Amino acid sequence: MNAWRLATSWLLAWRTVSTRPWRAMLLCGGFGVGVGVMIVLLAVGEAMVRQASQERLVGGGQVTVLPEGIDIEVLTTGGLGGLFFSVPNARFVHRQVLSAPRLADAVGVAAPQLEGKLLYLTTPDGVEYPVRASGEVPSATRQLGAMPRIAQGAWDDDASDARWMRPTAAELRHDIDHFHRPADGMANAESWGEWHYFNVLSADASRWAFITFLVGGDVRGQQWGGQLLVTLHERGRPPRRFVTNVPRERVRFSLQDADVQIGEGRVTVLPDGRYAVKSVGREVGTNAVLTVDLVVSPAPRVEFPGATLVSGDFTSGYAVPALRAAATGSICVAGRCDRYENAQAYHDHNWGGWRGVTWEWGATRAGAYTLLFGRVTPEDTTGGTSPLFVYVTDERGFLALFRPRVIQYNDARVVRTAAGDLSVPATADLFDVRGGDTLHLQLTVDDAVATDTRIGLAERGEGNYARGLARPWFIQMAGEANLRGRIRGRVLEGRGRGFFETYR
Missing domain, CATH: 2.40.370.10 (AttH-like domain)
Structure with missing residues (x-):
């Protein structure tokens, strides 16, 4: 039975090739090109992974920082995102994370570098050339012991380097x-x-x-x-x-x-x-x-x-x-x-452009901590809203970022407006868990003011135009914040006052 199946398969294959030889050749050629490209990409990915493990090849450091979403699997499978990437908000990462006092006992120097970035050079006569460029801050690379040999001239920080590193x-x-x-x-x-x-x-x-x-x-x-x-x-x-x-x-x-x-x-x-x-x-x-x-x-x-x-x-x-x-x-x-x-x-x-835009916002102190939270919702949003962010700092700067899905309001407070009584928040809760880290922020409102944004020129930058919003009342609140949680095993606890905003 197996021999019969094998003979039948060969016969069908031969007749397919003999009946449409050009199509068969095109398919075989395409398959061959695909296999060849995959072999090349796998080789490039393997070379990049090996280079990443050699600190002398990546600038002398012991840790390489990659943007979120770029990982070893991307590199080894040859994903295009692994070939030309940069770290977003790199100055913040350098200043508030890698070079922050919080990591002073673990990080000796952090050196920003770009390797093989794709750029386009345009000549005065309009001809454009693709080029591969690299960049670094010379003083930081020198501290790493990875400064290349300078054949002629000098390679030192200029004013822009100094302002980026040490403003x-x-x-x-x-x-x-x-x-x-x-x-x-x-x-x-x-x-x-x-x-x-x-x-x-x-x-x-x-x-x-x-x-x-x-x-x-x-x-x-x-x-x-x-x-x-x-x-x-x-x-x-x-x-x-x-x-x-x-x-x-x-x-x-x-x-x-x-x-x-x-x-x-x-x-x-x-x-x-x-x-x-x-x-x-x-x-x-x-x-x-x-x-x-x-x-x-x-x-x-x-x-x-x-x-x-x-x-x-x-x-x-x-x-x-x-x-x-x-x-x-x-x-x-x-x-x-x-x-x-x-x-x-x-x-x-x-x-920005503020036609029809609403937001949740708050900035508050909580003992030794200072927190910022918010979310912006454009006028034409049709789907679900994005999570809020809660940005947590202490005396040494950035501490953690949380992304709670919702802020839970209790609209038990009433303010008087020209259109009648309006229910506004009396309390609010933000809660999030990220791995082993937790955050619970409770807000208690003791003062609230409602502004009708349809009258134009409302508080904090509304445009001078009528707005047809489902939630036209801009609510500004003051009150107490109570923080509880844990970050990297460290207990968070504090109370303080802040200001908060929402729409109704």
Whole structure:
């Protein structure tokens, strides 16, 4: 029976080849090429794995950092992603992880390097050539003992290398806190908004201020301007709102530095990295004059370096140069001043297209820890929302990142609005488990304010247009945070105050 099956198979194969010889030759040739390509890719992958195990070949280090998703299997199977990759947010990884004080006893030096990066060189006459390029920071490579022999000339750090590796406090602020422009071809570019935001809390936690320096509109053209917005809050009383609208001719912002001037208000980065914040405005309704004169001092290393989210036409950028800060100075209304001395403060920077965008956000202290959480939801989101992030820091900088799926609100608090009573959060819970690490953050709200975003120019950068949102009420809250959890066997525990935002 087996012999008969074998003979039949050979007969069918022969007749197939003899009947359609060209098709048979094409299939055999394609199969041969495929096998040959796979052999080459496997050989390349094996060579890369062997090179990765030879520290002298990879720059003298003992650990090689790869981007998430690139692993040994990718290299050995010849995946294209394993041939030309780079580490996203490499400066943050270098500064806040590899070179952070937390790992000082384990990491002697971290040297950023690029090997065989694919670039394209265009000559003056327009001819384009693909080239393979490598790059490194000479001083770091020299510390590793992996500096190649220099046949002629010198190979030392230039100013850009030094700024990337060892920025001054002021340089770091400018690098992560400068302004931006809408991308070419961006839809609804008139909804572009970018702002510096500061908050400051009194020592007895009974008063706080939100201070915004906003640039709004398509700044590439003529239809844009600036706004100074200060909201003063006192527990148990309605907020007081001070607004100054400024034409574009009196607005100065930069794509290279963090300084901004809007009319008589300005934010200036001082040489030591502190922020000088000055603002003026008149109260809506009473015309009372407000002046702000504060110096905000960020805590070292306690910052969020910034990220830009892009989804179709949607762009949203966010950085926190001063996640934990202290403010000293005064806020005066009609000549009556409140003084602040090393008061709890915070500063972030937002940019993007904000038509119809909603978010969850919070920044809080919890004892020795400072936490940032949030999620941005574009107007055209049709599927499920993405997880939130919870960014945890201590006095030595970045500590951990958690990704809870939801924030559980209990809308047991009621605020009065022009449209009637509105239920808003009284408490909120964030919980996540990542391996052996756990986080449980409980928020208790003791003050909340609702703003109708459909009236235009709402708090924190809303555009001057009507919005048809299912959740049009922007809720700003203040309250207590209670942190519990564990990170790498270390118990997390702390309490403190913070500010939180959501929509209803």
